[in-house]
Amino acid sequence: MKFLFGIKNQEVYYMKIENLVEEVKVIAKNAGAAIMKIYTDADLSQVVDYKADDSPLTLADEAADKVIKKGLEELPVQYPILSEEGKKMSYEERKDWDTFWLVDPLDGTKEFIKKNGQFTVNIALIKDHFTIMGVIYVPATDTFYYGSELGAFKEERGKKTELKVNNKNSDRIAVRSASHASPEEDELLAKYDVKNSISKGSSLKFCMAAEGKADIYYRHGPTMEWDTGAGQAILEAAGGKVFTGNEEKERFHYNKDNLLNGSFLCLGFD
Structure with missing residues (x-):
């Protein structure tokens, strides 16, 4: 699938995937x-509010969301947008979508508030319940990770590198959450000959596996669909796999009736 098509102003438009990326x-x-303008504020406590579930919402989330929606709506190919900031959309409204944008305008809000730089902008394209393209941008370091059927790549300081998973058979490295951990995670990693681990926030955990700095990432606790879409696209384009639950059976998929993800397993090896 080298081209994608959509409808804008009742006309059909086609676009090459590489151009869309x-x-x-x-x-x-x-x-x-837009995020970095707020990030440089000396007192982030002045720009933080809390959502109904007590997770932090910053002005940066809202500012980035506006920029992304405006940009996507101006593209030649048009698809519905499902964003974290619009998550109250009902299943009835989106159940018949075959292709749509899945957006997390600021993934890793807790990392943003801590000012550790480990937060990202996530934009994924979903088709028939599976991610087919993903872009992750790290504003603090001006770094891109992106993936599609054309491969997975990293761009940093003007240098473009193709990403490939390690496919290691032993002495594997796990990437783990900087903000979440669980006994179930320890138990599963022991089965995969994991000898060491690194810690990262946000969707950067997917990126670490895609570029071979880690071999496995398991998340037991809940996430939302927009937390994982772009990262999955990049990891799969680099040769990795993402499964539902803790076994290598069902490929992780999207636009479920409940946008809350269950546990998932990411592998950088066969």
């Missing part, structure tokens, strides 16, 4: 610039 990278970078 480049357009989405621009949108993600613009969203990152």
